[in-house]
Amino acid sequence: MNSLPSRVFETAVNELAKLPGIGRKTALRMALHLLKSRKEDAEAFGMAIIRMHNDIRYCRECGNISDDELCSICGSPKRDKSIVCVVEDIRDVIAIENTGQFNGVYHVLGGIISPMEGIGPDELNIEGLIEKVNSGSLTEIILALPTTIEGDTTNFYIYKKLHSSAIPVTMIARGISIGDELEHTDEVTLGRSIVNRTPYESIIQKKNQ
Amino acid sequence: MNSLPSRVFETAVNELAKLPGIGRKTALRMALHLLKSRKEDAEAFGMAIIRMHNDIRYCRECGNISDDELCSICGSPKRDKSIVCVVEDIRDVIAIENTGQFNGVYHVLGGIISPMEGIGPDELNIEGLIEKVNSGSLTEIILALPTTIEGDTTNFYIYKKLHSSAIPVTMIARGISIGDELEHTDEVTLGRSIVNRTPYESIIQKKNQ
Numbered sequence: 001m002n003s004l005p006s007r008v009f010e011t012a013v014n015e016l017a018k019l020p021g022i023g024r025k026t027a028l029r030m031a032l033h034l035l036k037s038r039k040e041d042a043e044a045f046g047m048a049i050i051r052m053h054n055d056i057r058y059c060r061e062c063g064n065i066s067d068d069e070l071c072s073i074c075g076s077p078k079r080d081k082s083i084v085c086v087v088e089d090i091r092d093v094i095a096i097e098n099t100g101q102f103n104g105v106y107h108v109l110g111g112i113i114s115p116m117e118g119i120g121p122d123e124l125n126i127e128g129l130i131e132k133v134n135s136g137s138l139t140e141i142i143l144a145l146p147t148t149i150e151g152d153t154t155n156f157y158i159y160k161k162l163h164s165s166a167i168p169v170t171m172i173a174r175g176i177s178i179g180d181e182l183e184h185t186d187e188v189t190l191g192r193s194i195v196n197r198t199p200y201e202s203i204i205q206k207k208n209q
Numbered sequence: 210m211n212s213l214p215s216r217v218f219e220t221a222v223n224e225l226a227k228l229p230g231i232g233r234k235t236a237l238r239m240a241l242h243l244l245k246s247r248k249e250d251a252e253a254f255g256m257a258i259i260r261m262h263n264d265i266r267y268c269r270e271c272g273n274i275s276d277d278e279l280c281s282i283c284g285s286p287k288r289d290k291s292i293v294c295v296v297e298d299i300r301d302v303i304a305i306e307n308t309g310q311f312n313g314v315y316h317v318l319g320g321i322i323s324p325m326e327g328i329g330p331d332e333l334n335i336e337g338l339i340e341k342v343n344s345g346s347l348t349e350i351i352l353a354l355p356t357t358i359e360g361d362t363t364n365f366y367i368y369k370k371l372h373s374s375a376i377p378v379t380m381i382a383r384g385i386s387i388g389d390e391l392e393h394t395d396e397v398t399l400g401r402s403i404v405n406r407t408p409y410e411s412i413i414q415k416k417n418q
Contacts, residue, residue, distance in 0.1 A: 004303065005281050006274045008257075008264040015257040018250075019239045025392065028300060030228045031261070035274070039262040041227075048217075048224040050255035052240070053248040055217040065215045065244070072214050091237060094213065183234065 009035070063108035063125050065090050073097075073105055080104045082139040084132060085194075086158065088112050088146060091183045096144065099191030104142070107132070112145055112154040121157055129158065133165050142197055143171040146182055159200050170197040218244070272317035272334050274299050282306075282314055289313045291348040293341060294403075295367065297321050297355060300392045305353065308400030313351070316341070321354055321363040330366055338367065342374050351406055352380040355391055368409050379406040 004010040009031060017027035034042050058064070059071035066072070073079055073093070083104030087093055093106050109124045132138060141162060145151035159169055173196035182190070213219040218240060226236035243251050267273070268280035275281070282288055282302075292313030296302055302315050318333045341347060350371060354360035368378055382405035391399070 004274075005268075005299070006265050006276050008260055008276060009274050012257040012261050015254045018254070020242050021235070021238075026230065028303070028392075029230070032298065032300060033229050034258055035261050035265065042262050043259050045224045045227070046255035046257075046259035048221040048255075049243055049258075050252050051217055052221050052244050053251050056215050056244065059214075065213075065218050067215050067217060089241065090214070091241060094237070183237075 062106045063110060063128070064093055064106060078103070082137060083142065084129070084138055084140070085142040085144050086129065087144050088151075088182070092144060095183045095185070095190060096194065099187050099194060101191040101194045104140075109145075109154070112148075112150045113157060114150045124154075126158065126161065130161055133162055133167055138167050141167055141169045142194070143169065143200065144182070144194070155200070169200045171200050172197050271315045272319060272337070273302055273315060287312070291346060292351065293338070293347055293349070294351040294353050295338065296353050297360075297391070301353060304392045304394070304399060305403065308396050308403060310400040310403045313349075318354075318363070321357075321359045322366060323359045333363075335367065335370065339370055342371055342376055347376050350376055350378045351403070352378065352409065353391065353403070364409070378409045380409045381406050 004013060012031045012034070013024065013027045016022060016030045017024050019027075022030070034045060055067070056065050057067065057069065059066040059074050060069055061074040062071060064071040064073065068075070074081075080103050084107050085096065085102060085104055086107045086109060087096070088109055088111060090108060093108060096102050096106075107125070107129050109126065109129075111119050111124050113119060113121055113124070129141075133141070141158075143155045143158065145154050155171060162169055173193040185193075213222060221240045221243070222233065222236045225231060225239045226233050228236075231239070243254060264276070265274050266276065266278065268275040268283050269278055270283040271280060273280040273282065277284070283290075289312050293316050294305065294311060294313055295316045295318060296305070297318055297320060299317060302317065305311050305315075316334070316338050318335065318338075320328050320333050322328060322330055322333070338350075342350070350367075352364045352367065354363050364380060371378055382402040394402075
């Protein structure tokens with residue numbers, strides 16, 4: 001595609017085309033939409049993105065994004081702090097919260113182990129999880145990672161790390177189709193998979209039979 | 210979907226979800242992508258959008274976006290200023306430029322007549338086109354509007370306005386599938402449709418037979 005008639009416009013199109021899943025034609029349509037909208041609206045849009053990096057904090061307990069030191073989940077007296085659900089990122093927190101089936105708290109890893117992308121255990125918030133377990137206040141760890149090879153690897157790594165502690169490690173039921181991403185699962189299936197969570201040990205035993 | 214754990218993040222997601230064709234889940238993925246990217250990159254993204262409204266001008270000749278008073282097409286000595294191609298918006302300018310088949314200049318209407326969306330002839334840059342015609346320097350007007358009912362209506366409105374002048378009004382060949390948008394047409398088909406443009410009068414006569 002040739003260059004655009006305005007460098008300022010070209011820059012905006014290039015920036016929009018960097019968004020995940022957005023090609024150049026879609027970026028062009030978006031830039032035109034923003035250019036046609038009111039100046040205040042385009043400014044609100046731009047400032048909302050810039051403000052994220054300046055104002056968003058991460059919950060010191062679970063790693064979820066937050067406006068304060070503690071996120072609204074960890075800060076709530078209604079949540080059971082002894083049950084921790086381990087997830088890949090905040091989209092999974094949102095997805096599970098939408099099911100209304102979970103009353104514990106979360107632990108956001110910030111990714112999963114992926115040798116292909118050069119992500120090892122040290123890049124993830126796994127140490128924080130072990131510290132929580134060692135504090136002795138937990139009654140259950142629920143693994144809610146994606147049903148992919150990377151998710152399985154991470155599940156197993158965490159399980160081995162926590163195996164020596166007496167805390168039961170469970171995994172959300174594999175009602176979710178293999179290969180699908182957690183956030184795209186319908187709420188009923190995802191909710192059911194939390195209710196029907198299975199002890200991780202019994203899954204390993206079944207695999208080895 | 211429930212509210213997000215951070216109001217700042219929620220605002221960013223809501224702004225991204227206003228983009229055309231972007232739902233809330235995609236907006237969430239985009240916001241997370243921007244949050245995970247470097248602060249400088251997120252700032253560059255936000256500023257590129259804000260800058261559009263401040264720095265982009267519209268060519269005083271054709272209405273195309275531009276960094277200067279004249280766009281690069283109207284300002285080029287190589288372009289034939291006597292042939293004017295009438296298009297809906299700048300995406301169509303870019304699409305036709307990419308074919309490399311047109312050496313004239315453009316006239317950007319800024320939309321097409323659409324009673325459904327409340328867009329009448331007065332909302333469009335049609336007066337400017339008539340002024341150009343009255344200046345007596347044109348040899349041909351090419352109508353390159355979408356092949357939709359709204360496009361047809363706008364074609365006919367412009368044709369009637371210019372009918373009394375002696376300037377030939379042509380229309381790009383209807384090799385483009387009916388109902389498709391100009392910008393999504395492949396370059397070969399779109400280029401051919403410029404080369405094989407047909408006198409508008411002969412099309413009306415064929416319709417009436």
